[in-house]
Amino acid sequence: MSEPDLLLDAARRGIRYREGIASRAAQPAAEAIAQLKASFHGPLPEAGLAPQEVLRRLDEEAGPATVASTGGRYFGFVVGGSLPVATAANWLAAAWDQNAALSQMSPAAAHLDAVALQWAGQALRLPEPIDGGLVTGATTANIVALAAARTALLAKLGWDVEAQGLYGAPELKLVVGQEVHDSVKKALMVLGLGHARVTVVPADAEGRMRAEALPPLDAQTIVCTQVGHVHTGAFDPVGAIVDKAEAAGAWVHVDGAFGLWARASRRMDALTEGVERADSWCTDAHKWLNLPYDSGLVFTRHGPAMKRAMSAWAPLLSEERQPAAYTLEQSRRARGVDMWAALASLGREGLAALVEDSCAHARALAEGCRRAGGEIPHELVLNQLLVSFGSEARTEAVCRALAEAGAIGATPGRWRGERYLGLSVSSWATRAEDIEAAVQAIAAAVAKAG
Numbered sequence: 170m171s172e173p174d175l176l177l178d179a180a181r182r183g184i185r186y187r188e189g190i191a192s193r194a195a196q197p198a199a200e201a202i203a204q205l206k207a208s209f210h211g212p213l214p215e216a217g218l219a220p221q222e223v224l225r226r227l228d229e230e231a232g233p234a235t236v237a238s239t240g241g242r243y244f245g246f247v248v249g250g251s252l253p254v255a256t257a258a259n260w261l262a263a264a265w266d267q268n269a270a271l272s273q274m275s276p277a278a279a280h281l282d283a284v285a286l287q288w289a290g291q292a293l294r295l296p297e298p299i300d301g302g303l304v305t306g307a308t309t310a311n312i313v314a315l316a317a318a319r320t321a322l323l324a325k326l327g328w329d330v331e332a333q334g335l336y337g338a339p340e341l342k343l344v345v346g347q348e349v350h351d352s353v354k355k356a357l358m359v360l361g362l363g364h365a366r367v368t369v370v371p372a373d374a375e376g377r378m379r380a381e382a383l384p385p386l387d388a389q390t391i392v393c394t395q396v397g398h399v400h401t402g403a404f405d406p407v408g409a410i411v412d413k414a415e416a417a418g419a420w421v422h423v424d425g426a427f428g429l430w431a432r433a434s435r436r437m438d439a440l441t442e443g444v445e446r447a448d449s450w451c452t453d454a455h456k457w458l459n460l461p462y463d464s465g466l467v468f469t470r471h472g473p474a475m476k477r478a479m480s481a482w483a484p485l486l487s488e489e490r491q492p493a494a495y496t497l498e499q500s501r502r503a504r505g506v507d508m509w510a511a512l513a514s515l516g517r518e519g520l521a522a523l524v525e526d527s528c529a530h531a532r533a534l535a536e537g538c539r540r541a542g543g544e545i546p547h548e549l550v551l552n553q554l555l556v557s558f559g560s561e562a563r564t565e566a567v568c569r570a571l572a573e574a575g576a577i578g579a580t581p582g583r584w585r586g587e588r589y590l591g592l593s594v595s596s597w598a599t600r601a602e603d604i605e606a607a608v609q610a611i612a613a614a615v616a617k618a619g
């Protein structure tokens with residue numbers, strides 16, 4: 170098969186997959202998973218397969234074992250779909266196969282990286298111009314942001330952490346909320362700051378850090394806040410936290426993996442008040458912005474510190490912005506291409522509508538769950554919700570019945586020791602009919618659970 174025919178074959182298979190998504194169950198059938206494991210096993214073959222056979226096998230033998238998260242009825246974890254324009258741009262970028270590390274390696278990739286970063290910062294109403302980088306996701310964004318914080322605070326104390334490491338360094342104080350995301354813990358582990366060597370601030374009933382319970386802050390302190398709690402969607406009161414931190418010279422980091430996108434809508438200003446006054450921010454683009462995996466953003470108002478933390482190699486310190494100067498990765502794909510495509514096609518209005526529609530769908534979903542006898546143990550502030558159905562055992566039975574039916578994607582989760590059904594509305598593809606279908610599926614699971 171010629172190269173054009175092979176690429177067309179892949180495109181046709183991809184198009185057929187996406188067209189079929191609406192009529193598929195959200196969860197793959199057990200037989201599809203068994204077939205996947207039976208098809209893909211054994212040692213590396215001596216002789217290679219024909220390229221069209223490689224594609225056929227992937228499409229026919231692995232495709233059915235995918236989760237239909239590009240469709241409108243997947244509500245598990247916090248998983249966005251992928252906007253058609255972003256997927257199309259991603260295919261084009263794959264054809265270009267550019268290395269976005271340096272402007273010399275790809276002027277197009279490096280420039281679009283820079284433009285996409287500024288546009289995303291403007292969409293989120295962060296200070297302008299903003300510094301930062303396009304990364305693989307919120308976990309790496311947390312690592313990069315907290316590395317910048319570590320560099321900046323230690324440099325002020327006369328310590329060069331890049332050269333000397335943490336041996337004998339002045340001690341930094343880390344403050345996290347009681348409901349901090351595990352990815353922040355991972356960042357603290359990786360950066361030698363220790364996930365257990367933190368002051369934990371108690372949270373209120375919604376999972377928000379209680380600003381009045383903060384310990385005394387100083388210029389050796391990093392406060393890790395969260396906007397968008399994975400279970401409840403709750404926002405830490407970042408404005409009140411920054412008020413205290415600013416006066417003390419502490420650094421405030423915001424983990425806003427999905428919640429930061431609430432800033433795209435002016436209707437949610439009360440929720441996101443003060444977020445723009447933090448020192449660093451992390452977010453995902455593969456969640457609520459609906460970009461293909463993997464894609465995230467890290468931002469800071471302290472660009473030189475981030476650059477210092479991420480640039481072991483002298484060319485990265487050049488005058489012209491080099492994408493790799495702000496990230497863990499050196500060689501990497503041109504993430505700015507599909508990010509630019511999504512932002513260009515949505516504009517501010519489309520982005521606000523995406524976020525507001527998801528929240529409206531989440532409210533409708535909550536209403537439907539209540540009609541089916543569910544209880545929601547928190548305020549519904551965003552796109553995330555938890556539902557319980559009476560007892561622990563009954564909620565578990567509903568989760569099981571729902572997973573067995575497979576029509577919608579949902580997460581059987583646990584929060585504060587209790588069992589819940591977790592639902593997230595994060596996809597551009599979700600429509601009112603999908604919410605109706607989800608409510609029906611949940612009601613059927615409740616009936617089955619008895």
Ligand SMILES: *Cc1c(COP(=O)(O)O)cnc(C)c1O
Nearest residue numbers: 306307308350352399424426453
């Ligand atoms: C999803 C999430 C993360 C981690 O994001 P990845 O994309 O999995 O790296 C971090 N923090 C919060 C609040 C999240 O919801």
